[in-house]
Amino acid sequence: MDLIQLKLCDIQGRLFELSLQAGYDSEDFMKRFMRSKVARDLDSEYNRMQWAGEEYLLEEFADECPQTQKDNAQYDREVMYWAGYLYRYWHILTNEPSREIYAQASAKTMNTNYLMFHTMAPELAIEDLKELHQQKKQSKKQKLRKPEQQI
Secondary structure: OOHHHHHHHHHHHHHHHHHHHOOEOHHHHHHHHHOOHHHHHHHOOOOHHHHOOHHHHHHHHHHHOOOOOEOOOOOOHHHHHHHHHHHHHHHHHHOOOHHHHHHHOOHHHHHHHHHHHOOOOHHHHHHHHHHHHHHHHHHHHHHHHHHHHHO
16 A cells, blocks of 8 residues: 555545534444445546545535435544545455445444454454455345245
8 A cells, every 4th residue: 555545545534534523423424425426536546536635525525415414423533534544445455446345344333343443454454344244144144044944
């Protein structure tokens, strides 16, 4: 990971922190952001949005997603920075789109696992989050199969 890529991670981390100052509900912000055009632009190999600061990115997000909830539950500032940073790092590492990353690690998952994962190297945290996602998928499949087996 080069310095420019790490800077993009830092900008997205600060963007997620800034969402708290703007009063956004953390879960709704994270969900809508990771599915937004702004996130897709950041996912691009090169896009002018990658050179914008977090304040500008938040304005673009607000214009795109005005229905995002405000004044509800907010996560800790540290959780928000870590989640934003790690989501961008994940994209750079795997080239998976932000939308797909969020499908594997929702806001609740990031908040729940922050204490265990935030001190890990980002690559290890991502690997563990992917493993948790696979375990959840397996568990759902097994629950769906059990009724069939009882018949």
